[in-house]
Amino acid sequence: xxxxxxxxxxxxxxxxxxxxxxxxxxxxxxxxxxxxxxxxxxxxxxxxxxxxxxxxxxxxxxxxxx
Numbered sequence: 001x002x003x004x005x006x007x008x009x010x011x012x013x014x015x016x017x018x019x020x021x022x023x024x025x026x027x028x029x030x031x032x033x034x035x036x037x038x039x040x041x042x043x044x045x046x047x048x049x050x051x052x053x054x055x056x057x058x059x060x061x062x063x064x065x066x
Contacts, residue, residue, distance in 0.1 A: 004038040005029070014045035014052045016061060022061055 007029060009022040022041045029039065042062040043052075053063045 004012070004040060007039060007041045008044060009042070010044045012045065013047040014065070015049050016043065016054050018043045019052065019056060022050070023059070050058060 007019050007022060007025050009025065011018040011021075011046050022043055026039060026041050040062070041060070042064060043050050043056060043063045044066060046066050048063065
């Protein structure tokens with residue numbers, strides 16, 4: 001979208017598992033497609049667990065609760 005890639009992890013509950021997966025996917029993507037196009041990451045969930053938003057936002061990962 002508009003010159004950037006988005007990596008989105010969708011989980012029933014936004015837990016540390018979702019955090020680890022989105023970070024791993026971003027790492028693998030950057031390794032496989034070494035380029036200068038900006039990459040953004042997001043976790044989409046229907047439940048927010050304690051401390052998850054703060055940890056994600058510190059690393060620039062968006063959290064969207066539906």
